[in-house]
Amino acid sequence: MKKLISLSLVLLLMMGLGVPAFAAVDQSELLCGEDYYGRFRDQNITLNVYNWGEYISDGSDDMLDVVSEFEDLTGISVNYTTFASNEEMYAKIKSGGAQYDVIVPSDYMVARMINEDMLLPLDYSNIPNFQMVDDAYKYMEYDSENLYSVPYMWGLVGIIYDSTQIDEVTSWDVLWDERYMGDILMFSNSRDAFGISLLRLGYPINTENLEQLEEAAEELKDQKMLVQAYVMDANFNKMEGGEAVVAPYYAGDALTMMDENPDLAFAYPEEGTNIFVDAFVIPAGCANQEAAEMFINFMCEPRIAAENANYIGYFTTVNGVDDYLDSEYFEPVWPTEEDIAKAQVFSALGEEANLYMDRLWTEILSYNQTGNEWFGPVFLVVALAASITINIVRATKKKREIF
Amino acid sequence: MMNKGLKRASVVYCAIIALFLYIPIGVLIFFSFNQSKSRNLFTGFTLNWYKELFQNEMVLKSLGVTLLVAAVAAVFATVIGTMASVGIFSMKRWQKKVIMNVTYIPIINPEIVMGVSMLLLFSVMKTLFGHIGVDFSMGIVTLIIAHITFNIPYVILSVNPKLRQLDRSLYEAAMDLGCSPVKAFFKVIVPEIMPGIVTGFLMSLTYSIDDFVISYFTSGTSQTLSIVIYSMTRRKVSPEINALSTIIFVVVLTVLLTMNIVDIRKETRLRRQLQREVRR
Numbered sequence: 001m002k003k004l005i006s007l008s009l010v011l012l013l014m015m016g017l018g019v020p021a022f023a024a025v026d027q028s029e030l031l032c033g034e035d036y037y038g039r040f041r042d043q044n045i046t047l048n049v050y051n052w053g054e055y056i057s058d059g060s061d062d063m064l065d066v067v068s069e070f071e072d073l074t075g076i077s078v079n080y081t082t083f084a085s086n087e088e089m090y091a092k093i094k095s096g097g098a099q100y101d102v103i104v105p106s107d108y109m110v111a112r113m114i115n116e117d118m119l120l121p122l123d124y125s126n127i128p129n130f131q132m133v134d135d136a137y138k139y140m141e142y143d144s145e146n147l148y149s150v151p152y153m154w155g156l157v158g159i160i161y162d163s164t165q166i167d168e169v170t171s172w173d174v175l176w177d178e179r180y181m182g183d184i185l186m187f188s189n190s191r192d193a194f195g196i197s198l199l200r201l202g203y204p205i206n207t208e209n210l211e212q213l214e215e216a217a218e219e220l221k222d223q224k225m226l227v228q229a230y231v232m233d234a235n236f237n238k239m240e241g242g243e244a245v246v247a248p249y250y251a252g253d254a255l256t257m258m259d260e261n262p263d264l265a266f267a268y269p270e271e272g273t274n275i276f277v278d279a280f281v282i283p284a285g286c287a288n289q290e291a292a293e294m295f296i297n298f299m300c301e302p303r304i305a306a307e308n309a310n311y312i313g314y315f316t317t318v319n320g321v322d323d324y325l326d327s328e329y330f331e332p333v334w335p336t337e338e339d340i341a342k343a344q345v346f347s348a349l350g351e352e353a354n355l356y357m358d359r360l361w362t363e364i365l366s367y368n369q370t371g372n373e374w375f376g377p378v379f380l381v382v383a384l385a386a387s388i389t390i391n392i393v394r395a396t397k398k399k400r401e402i403f
Numbered sequence: 404m405m406n407k408g409l410k411r412a413s414v415v416y417c418a419i420i421a422l423f424l425y426i427p428i429g430v431l432i433f434f435s436f437n438q439s440k441s442r443n444l445f446t447g448f449t450l451n452w453y454k455e456l457f458q459n460e461m462v463l464k465s466l467g468v469t470l471l472v473a474a475v476a477a478v479f480a481t482v483i484g485t486m487a488s489v490g491i492f493s494m495k496r497w498q499k500k501v502i503m504n505v506t507y508i509p510i511i512n513p514e515i516v517m518g519v520s521m522l523l524l525f526s527v528m529k530t531l532f533g534h535i536g537v538d539f540s541m542g543i544v545t546l547i548i549a550h551i552t553f554n555i556p557y558v559i560l561s562v563n564p565k566l567r568q569l570d571r572s573l574y575e576a577a578m579d580l581g582c583s584p585v586k587a588f589f590k591v592i593v594p595e596i597m598p599g600i601v602t603g604f605l606m607s608l609t610y611s612i613d614d615f616v617i618s619y620f621t622s623g624t625s626q627t628l629s630i631v632i633y634s635m636t637r638r639k640v641s642p643e644i645n646a647l648s649t650i651i652f653v654v655v656l657t658v659l660l661t662m663n664i665v666d667i668r669k670e671t672r673l674r675r676q677l678q679r680e681v682r683r
Contacts, residue, residue: 048624053634054641060455068460080461081626082634096526098541098623233636240441253638260441312638 025069029303031129037294041075045291050089050103052278053082055153057311064307070298076291085189093118099285101292107277108191108346110149111142115348119148120282126293129300129318137277137317141347149279150296153252153314156335156343157192157274160239160254161246163265172200172269174246176219181226185238185247188230190361191346192274193220196248199271205344208353217360221367230365239264250276251333252314258332266333272342277317428652435645452646459643462631466647468543469628472618473611476550481604483551484558489592491559492566503563506556514553518620521549525621541623549621550611557610558603565599 027034049067059065067080083089086109092098094116105113113119124130130150137151159169165183166174175184175196187193195205197216207213228244236253238244240260249257254266280296282289298304306324309316315330335343349357438447456462491502509517525545532539569592577587593600615629622630632644 050624052637053631054638058461059458060641060643065458065460079624081624082461082631084634084637095522096529097522097620100624233639236639237441241444256440256639260439260444 025064025073025303030073030301031132032297032301036128037074037298039074040291040294043075045076045288046079047076047102047288047291047295048079048081048098048100049295050081050083050098050100052104053084055082055104055278055312056080057307061311063311064304066299066304066308069304070295073298074291074294076294078295093283099287100283101286101288102280102295103283104152104278104280106346107140107142107279108348110279110281111348113281113283114143114148118284120284120286120289121147122150122282122296123289123293126290127297127300129297132300132302132305132318132320134317134319140277141345142277143279149281150300151277151279151317152299153309153312154275154277154317155251155314156268156339157195157248157276158251158254158266158268158333159246160249160257160264160266162239162242162244162263164263165245169246169265169267170270172196172248172271175248176200176223176226178226180245182228183245184223184227185235185244186223186227186230187248188232190357192248193230193361193364194357195274195346197223199269199273199344202271205274206347206349208350210353210356213353213357213360217364220364224364224367236260250314251335252312254333255313255329268335268339270342272344273339275340275343275345277345428648431645432649432652435642435649437642440639440642452642453650455641456643456646456650459641461626462628462643462647465626465628465631468546468625469612472543472546472550472627473608475547476554476611477604477607479547479551480554480558480607481600484555484603484607485562485596485600487555488559488562488566489588491563506559509553510556510560514614514616517553518549518617521545521552521617522620541621543623543625545621545623546618546625546627549617550614553614553617554607554610557606558600561603561606562596562599565596569595 030037057063057066059068067078071077083092086106089103089105090109090113093100093103110119127150133151137154139146140151143149159172159174161169161174166180174180175186177184187196194213194216197219198205198207198212201212201216201219203209203212203216229238231238231247235247235249236257239247239249239257242261242263251266254264258264258266280299282292282296286292299308300318302318302320303324305316305318306321309321310324310326310329313329316325434445435452436448436450437445438449438451491499494502525539525541529539529541573591573595574587577591578584582590613629614627615633618627619630619633628647632640635641635644
């Protein structure tokens, strides 16, 4: 038994070590040369990079390991770590829990961090590849003078659905359709959920009008009895396994799901949708801004940007990637000009609207139409009564034993 | 005493409990061999995820951090906790009560409270140290300090009962026979409470490896395995994690099995020896 296990472990190790790293980048494929990337070699610099989980080509599936390519090219070592949400990342930096050199917040979070003086203005002359970034993603509302950010990936929220159950999706209304009761999934984060409800009602997604928010919340409450679950990553399993019929999700992730389940289809609703941009920024307190900018520049190399896009399935903001991009792969979710024109970007909400939305969202999640609100208190009373009786019984028993 | 039906029922009950505990792990292991990334459809057998796992630097690095932190924290916590419980043991009754209650607080306290308070403490320390020109940024050191802190109560709680079972006269006898107090402690007391110390150490190790909440607040720019897995949840937890979990499970299982087998062999050898001596 033991021999067998050690043998299999050795085999595993051999498999791991025996396969050489694939697909190294050729210098000729990069726009900037050794005189740019070689500047910090042998200076023992470490960059702390904080990115979304699974949001960079990491060398699996025989693709580039982008971070180690950068390390090999520049001699800068990268401490690459990951987060799961904007709010989580923000909290960590705001609380002084960690010092990073490059982070990747989404649009509205970039705006918030600029407002709170948490970012350093970039030296764009040190990021020559910024010229490769498509003009459509420069000077966006969240950084209107484009002083702080370099866009990384963009995408749209759309509706992924089972084409064997639903013929065609054109509107957010499908998520409120009683025919699919119990087969609908919904975002579990307030901003995305409210965004959909507001879009469906024809309101701007960044509204700070409390009445509009209220109305959107009422709609979400009505929707709750149709919703199977409020999910984020569980979306993948449920849609791939056919447990749910329709769900809103990000286009890039929809591609991943469609890979697994060919019955799935994807559509952008006619009311418009949310377009998001995740951007590189450098937080205040960065120890080596030039090296951090070099990392950002490397990520804007068309060869690298395309590799990341191919891996993640999100759309890259970088131009000149045609030679490297697997554009056929993106075909099923590629938005039309009209889809993009109708899409709205999240911006930072004011304090009041933010708090109000959070409160409404909590209300929605705890809201129950079937009237089970008695369950909690009743359970508490029963538990208390039980523990009291048990104690009384014990006490009387003890007394009996004494006498 | 027990009738047959009841016995059968208890067997069935145990089987159900075991199934309940092990089916999730079974599913996880099963899907670590799945060709597709899906956790629903099994499309064919592959060892690919194991191969990818050994190439995924981030996961391997975080595993290294996790194991390092757990090992260092468990060693420190065991030493500190054992010393503490020996001290507590020789306290007066009311003192003992107060200290033990204080010890319970971190265990009863929600982890998040401890995580946030540690975070605040470390950021205060950072500014304080900043004044004297020392860079105290959060990372693996703060992670280890935090883990030692929440591990100590577990060690105290597992060593304490062993001390209570201890026969005080043993220690006095050792001193009568010429041991110095230190020697008597190491020669007599430590071997007697060893099972408690080992339990405390293993508990610390497990809790350290398990911990997410406290690590999350105190890890700074380093990252443990649980944090890496958590950060994958917005997009998709990669099947490499299934593969890694499978390997960890198999390793732990083999360690436990060999430990048990060694124990059983030792016991039977001792019993046989005893029987032989009795016969003689």
